[in-house]
Amino acid sequence: MIYQRPKGTRDLFALELKRIEAINYQARQFFESSGYVEIKTPTFEFAQLFARSIGETTDIVEKEMYLFEVDKRQYVLRPEGTASVLRAFIENNLRVPARFLYIGPMFRKERPQKGRYREFLQIGIELLGEGEPFYDAEMIEQANRFLNLIGLNEKIIEINSIGCPECRRRYKEKLLQYLKPKIDRVCPDCQRRFQRNFLRIFDCKNKTCQIIYTDAPKITDNLCDQCLNHYNQVKNFLNAFSIEYIENKKLVRGLDYYTRTVFEFKHRGLGAQNTILAGGRYDLLMKELGGKDLACLGWAMGVERLLLILPENLPEIKQKKKIFIIVIGERFISEMVKIRGLIQQRDGICILGNPSATLKSQLKKANRIQSDYVIIFGEDEEKKGVYTVRNMETGYQESVEIKSFADYLNKLLQ
Numbered sequence: 001m002i003y004q005r006p007k008g009t010r011d012l013f014a015l016e017l018k019r020i021e022a023i024n025y026q027a028r029q030f031f032e033s034s035g036y037v038e039i040k041t042p043t044f045e046f047a048q049l050f051a052r053s054i055g056e057t058t059d060i061v062e063k064e065m066y067l068f069e070v071d072k073r074q075y076v077l078r079p080e081g082t083a084s085v086l087r088a089f090i091e092n093n094l095r096v097p098a099r100f101l102y103i104g105p106m107f108r109k110e111r112p113q114k115g116r117y118r119e120f121l122q123i124g125i126e127l128l129g130e131g132e133p134f135y136d137a138e139m140i141e142q143a144n145r146f147l148n149l150i151g152l153n154e155k156i157i158e159i160n161s162i163g164c165p166e167c168r169r170r171y172k173e174k175l176l177q178y179l180k181p182k183i184d185r186v187c188p189d190c191q192r193r194f195q196r197n198f199l200r201i202f203d204c205k206n207k208t209c210q211i212i213y214t215d216a217p218k219i220t221d222n223l224c225d226q227c228l229n230h231y232n233q234v235k236n237f238l239n240a241f242s243i244e245y246i247e248n249k250k251l252v253r254g255l256d257y258y259t260r261t262v263f264e265f266k267h268r269g270l271g272a273q274n275t276i277l278a279g280g281r282y283d284l285l286m287k288e289l290g291g292k293d294l295a296c297l298g299w300a301m302g303v304e305r306l307l308l309i310l311p312e313n314l315p316e317i318k319q320k321k322k323i324f325i326i327v328i329g330e331r332f333i334s335e336m337v338k339i340r341g342l343i344q345q346r347d348g349i350c351i352l353g354n355p356s357a358t359l360k361s362q363l364k365k366a367n368r369i370q371s372d373y374v375i376i377f378g379e380d381e382e383k384k385g386v387y388t389v390r391n392m393e394t395g396y397q398e399s400v401e402i403k404s405f406a407d408y409l410n411k412l413l414q
């Protein structure tokens with residue numbers, strides 16, 4: 001019997017983990033410098049939290065959640081971060097305005113595809129208690145700056161406003177008028193969406209649906225005065241920040257809780273799955289979850305998809321040198337420990353050979369694990385007061401005096 005990992009999951013190894021770490025590190029540095037503090041919430045929550053926030057009729061809640069029951073209570077592996085952050089904020093009686101950064105795994109039973117996994121890593125930020133349009137623009141500016149910082153300059157920023165429940169109520173009537181004569185031609189998914197989540201029809205990938213929706217009235221053109229004013233101000237502030245953006249009237253978000261501003265950052269290198277960061281305003285969610293009536297906004301990005309388009313060796317990843325230490329004879333173990341200490345202090349990787357084994361078999365092992373250097377200490381070296389250092393790539397070998405060995409390592413491992 002050979003065990004396999006579940007579909008849509010991954011085993012992560014050295015370089016990939018380093019790349020993930022590098023991005024997480026940069027995110028912490030950057031967003032902490034603009035006032036965000038990190039928050040870690042549990043990876044599982046009561047199922048009801050997400051049904052309430054994301055919406056009972058969304059794809060996520062209907063078919064993508066990892067649900068499980070323990071002691072007659074329903075739990076779920078969290079499918080996204082926002083609901084948990086708000087739950088934590090309310091439960092811990094925190095103060096607004098509050099800026100949170102979260103980094104961690106999310107779980108959704110989606111069809112696995114390139115850069116999309118069922119356990120995936122998200123970096124997200126939430127700004128709670130700020131309703132002014134300035135902050136919508138600031139958040140987009142900061143996300144843009146961060147992506148530039150990690151080397152992602154080629155991106156398209158799309159924005160839209162999906163209004164408030166009031167604008168949507170009026171707009172739905174209008175849309176219904178337009179769609180009535182065509183309703184038989186849209187796909188079954190859209191017919192269902194229209195009953196329960198009508199804005200989402202614009203997310204449909206079906207060609208016929210797309211054509212029908214091209215000329216449909218758009219929510220953006222049907223905003224109430226306050227929502228329109230908010231949207232115009234967001235655009236003014238984006239201009240003031242010198243952010244280039246495209247208005248996409250068909251941009252709606254897949255979750256129920258969004259209001260007014262929504263935005264996505266896209267990248268050409270990702271093809272159809274080209275969204276790298278998405279977010280918006282969700283002014284009604286805090287109250288919906290039992291908190292105060294506070295305006296909030298935020299975004300999240302998938303780390304795996306980001307890594308698909310970033311260069312393999314991110315600049316901040318330093319490749320550490322791997323050094324294999326061979327001593328011939330157990331009486332030299334103390335010497336071995338001394339050398340290892342020096343290497344570890346200098347941030348090198350140090351692997352020990354077995355002192356009871358022959359030089360030949362130890363060298364063989366050093367080669368097999370792809371060591372960059374081997375340091376050898378035996379009776380000869382003891383007599384001369386040196387270490388023998390071999391470069392495993394070139395085969396070049398030299399004797400280094402023990403008393404100047406620390407300086408030698410400084411150069412080797414810099």
Ligand SMILES: [Zn+2]
Nearest residue numbers: 164167224227
């Ligand atoms: Zn409105």
Ligand SMILES: [Zn+2]
Nearest residue numbers: 187190204209
């Ligand atoms: Zn459709």
